[in-house]
Amino acid sequence: xxxxxxxxxxxxxxxxxxxxxxxxxxxxxxxxxxxxxxxxxxxxxxxxxxxxxxxxxxxxxxxxxxxx
Amino acid sequence: xxxxxxxxxxxxxxxxxxxxxxxxxxxxxxxxxxxxxxxxxxxxxxxxxxxxxxxxxxxxxxxxxxxxxxxxxxxxxxxxxxxxxxxxxxxxxxxxxxxxxxxxxxxxxxxxxxxxxxxxxxxxxxxxxxxxxxxxxxxxxxxxxxxxxxxxxxxxxxxxxxxxxxxxxxxxxxxxxxxxxxxxxxxxxxxxxxxxxxxxxxxxxxxxxxxxxxxxxxxxxxxxxxxxxxxxxxxxxxxxxxxxxxxxxxxxxxxxxxxxxxxxxxxxxxxxxxxxxxxxxxxxxxxxxxxxxxxxxxxxxxxxxxxxxxxxxxxxxxxxxxxxxxxxxxxxxxxxxxxxxxxxxxxxxxxxxxxxxxxxxxxxxxxxxxxxxxxxxxxxxxxxxxxxxxxxxxxxxxxxxxxxxxxxxxxxxxxxxxxxxxxxxxxxxxxxxxxxxxxxxxxxxxxxxxxxxxxxxxxxxxxxxxxxxxxxxxxxxxxxxxxxxxxxxxxxxxxxxxxxxxxxxxxxxxxxxxxxxxxxxxxxxxxxxxxxxxxxxxxxxxxxxxxxxxxxxxxxxxxxxxxxxxxxxxxxxxxxxxxxxxxxxxxxxxxxxxxxxxxxxxxxxxxxxxxxxxxxxxxxxxxxxx
Numbered sequence: 001x002x003x004x005x006x007x008x009x010x011x012x013x014x015x016x017x018x019x020x021x022x023x024x025x026x027x028x029x030x031x032x033x034x035x036x037x038x039x040x041x042x043x044x045x046x047x048x049x050x051x052x053x054x055x056x057x058x059x060x061x062x063x064x065x066x067x068x
Numbered sequence: 069x070x071x072x073x074x075x076x077x078x079x080x081x082x083x084x085x086x087x088x089x090x091x092x093x094x095x096x097x098x099x100x101x102x103x104x105x106x107x108x109x110x111x112x113x114x115x116x117x118x119x120x121x122x123x124x125x126x127x128x129x130x131x132x133x134x135x136x137x138x139x140x141x142x143x144x145x146x147x148x149x150x151x152x153x154x155x156x157x158x159x160x161x162x163x164x165x166x167x168x169x170x171x172x173x174x175x176x177x178x179x180x181x182x183x184x185x186x187x188x189x190x191x192x193x194x195x196x197x198x199x200x201x202x203x204x205x206x207x208x209x210x211x212x213x214x215x216x217x218x219x220x221x222x223x224x225x226x227x228x229x230x231x232x233x234x235x236x237x238x239x240x241x242x243x244x245x246x247x248x249x250x251x252x253x254x255x256x257x258x259x260x261x262x263x264x265x266x267x268x269x270x271x272x273x274x275x276x277x278x279x280x281x282x283x284x285x286x287x288x289x290x291x292x293x294x295x296x297x298x299x300x301x302x303x304x305x306x307x308x309x310x311x312x313x314x315x316x317x318x319x320x321x322x323x324x325x326x327x328x329x330x331x332x333x334x335x336x337x338x339x340x341x342x343x344x345x346x347x348x349x350x351x352x353x354x355x356x357x358x359x360x361x362x363x364x365x366x367x368x369x370x371x372x373x374x375x376x377x378x379x380x381x382x383x384x385x386x387x388x389x390x391x392x393x394x395x396x397x398x399x400x401x402x403x404x405x406x407x408x409x410x411x412x413x414x415x416x417x418x419x420x421x422x423x424x425x426x427x428x429x430x431x432x433x434x435x436x437x438x439x440x441x442x443x444x445x446x447x448x449x450x451x452x453x454x455x456x457x458x459x460x461x462x463x464x465x466x467x468x469x470x471x472x473x474x475x476x477x478x479x480x481x482x483x484x485x486x487x488x489x490x491x492x493x494x495x496x497x498x499x500x501x502x503x504x505x506x507x508x509x510x511x512x513x514x515x516x517x518x519x520x521x522x523x524x525x526x527x528x529x530x531x532x533x534x535x536x537x538x539x540x541x542x543x544x545x546x547x548x549x550x551x552x553x554x555x556x557x558x559x560x561x562x563x564x565x566x567x568x569x570x571x572x573x574x575x576x577x578x579x580x581x582x583x584x585x586x587x588x589x590x591x592x593x594x595x596x597x598x599x600x601x602x603x604x605x606x607x608x609x610x611x612x613x614x615x616x617x618x619x620x621x622x623x624x625x626x627x628x629x630x631x632x633x634x635x636x637x638x639x640x641x642x643x644x645x646x647x648x649x650x651x652x653x654x655x656x657x658x659x660x661x662x663x664x665x666x667x668x669x670x671x672x673x674x675x676x677x678x679x680x681x682x683x684x685x686x687x688x689x690x691x692x693x694x
Contacts, residue, residue, distance in 0.1 A: 009232075009559065012566075016558035017551060027551050034544060038552045045235040055241030062242075062548050066541060
């Protein structure tokens with residue numbers, strides 16, 4: 001199963017997010033930075049597992065990327 | 069993974085025994101209670117640490133009267149030979165054959181560590197193995213009876229989606245945090261917005277402009293032009309003042325030529341008033357006299373009327389003293405009283421006439437007194453006005469003379485307009501330096517106060533701008549996390565679709581090979597792994613299929629899932645032909661043979677027809693004695 005949840009999953013996730021942005025005008029204000037932050041947060045959470053990831057980390061991760 | 073040998077020690081009904089396995093089909097054949105299912109259980113237990121039957125304690129599968137049991141499994145994996153031993157007391161040992169000798173690779177009692185090692189080395193996971201590799205008694209009904217949520221959890225665990233679910237949970241937590249933060253910032257924003265609403269900019273600008281004018285007026289060294297302008301302003305003001313005073317004087321005089329004429333009139337009136345002094349006393353005396361005469365007349369009238377009544381009654385005697393009345397004397401008295409009354413009445417008329425005259429004189433005197441008072445007020449006001457008029461006239465003459473000295477004609481001095489209209493508006497023309505200083509101080513104080521307030525407002529405004537930027541950032545983060553959650557959901561759907569689609573195709577292929585149902589369409593995503601079966605275009609509930617149909621469909625489903633999820637390379641089916649008729653048994657035998665073309669298959673059965681059908685398979689014969 002790990003073969004499924006590899007980089008391919010990240011790419012699927014990225015593609016899904018892009019598709020949502022295109023279909024839902026609500027997210028039109030979000031730019032490439034936010035998109036990258038979200039994908040990074042996803043990858044980070046996926047890689048580190050439930051016990052190691054806290055909500056604050058996700059929040060900080062996205063904030064950090066946005067501030068850059 | 070290719071299984072080679074099962075080794076048992078005090079495990080189930082076995083004391084110590086080895087069972088060899090070969091490639092292709094392995095048929096464990098024997099009557100009931102011969103240990104067929106125990107062998108299946110031994111393989112499952114060795115690999116997963118759990119009995120194949122759910123909710124049974126591992127310790128319960130040891131032999132009776134033994135302290136513990138051990139199951140072992142020898143197998144080949146990637147060209148290496150291994151031996152796994154697992155005890156019912158949780159002991160686990162992995163050995164590897166090297167140079168024809170067994171070496172202990174791993175020896176552990178902690179279940180989580182053992183599971184992680186098996187997963188890492190051989191890809192062995194309990195749930196996946198149970199669903200894709202083994203078929204145990206009663207499994208189909210148990211699977212169908214599970215709650216959708218349980219099946220969904222199994223599906224997600226099998227597909228590895230459970231990790232995505234965890235990611236989504238973390239994103240939801242983060243989104244909740246972001247929303248809470250957004251609410252907090254919005255409240256802060258509102259409070260700052262409310263307090264930073266009113267600024268004093270316009271008022272400050274106005275006061276500053278005014279102050280500049282005052283300061284300019286105060287600090288500038290006045291030159292000729294400015295001096296003339298000032299004289300003109302002063303002259304104009306003096307002229308206006310003089311006009312006002314003159315007009316007032318004219319109004320006060322009202323018909324008199326001048327103040328002397330007015331004073332003569334006052335003297336005349338004062339004499340007249342003086343002459344009229346004593347009128348009130350005389351009038352009072354007259355009123356008293358009239359009152360007295362009125363009383364006398366009334367008394368006479370009463371006496372006369374009494375006497376007349378006495379005569380007219382004809383009694384001849386007085387009703388009081390009872391003496392005889394002399395009518396002639398009484399008549400005479402009445403006449404005397406009449407005369408006396410007539411005299412008094414005449415006198416009364418005279419007094420009344422006099423009283424009227426006196427009253428009129430008195431009213432005239434009062435009018436004169438009022439007139440006198442008015443005239444005296446006018447004189448007083450005139451006496452005040454005259455010096456003012458003289459003073460203003462002198463000032464006016466001085467200014468006119470000064471302007472004349474500067475070469476300005478009468479007309480020019482009168483008609484030149486004031487150029488600096490703004491100055492004329494804000495700085496009074498007659499203001500002096502001292503007053504100007506006071507005004508400047510006052511305006512400065514006002515300005516400082518406003519500036520302090522403005523500084524506070526600006527600070528609030530600055531903070532508001534920061535909070536606004538922060539709010540926008542949090543808003544975008546919240547939106548990002550919403551998107552992140554929605555993205556995970558979509559990814560889960562996509563992964564399910566991607567993984568289950570090939571499984572559905574494999575399932576179709578298997579079912580078509582068996583020609584059991586005609587044209588079928590299976591949807592594995594629907595209702596979470598409970599396949600929705602459409603046979604010849606009609607939806608059929610899996611629960612309503614016959615027992616044999618369920619068995620074939622479920623085995624095909626298992627094989628299809630094994631294909632997409634990964635299979636260790638073998639299948640273990642515990643009595644798959646149970647309750648099947650001869651025709652369906654033959655179909656099952658064919659199915660097993662097909663499966664054995666690219667997998668090792670371990671099958672148990674007590675049925676001779678199956679044994680006959682699987683002729684050539686590696687046979688492990690069991691008996692109750694063994």
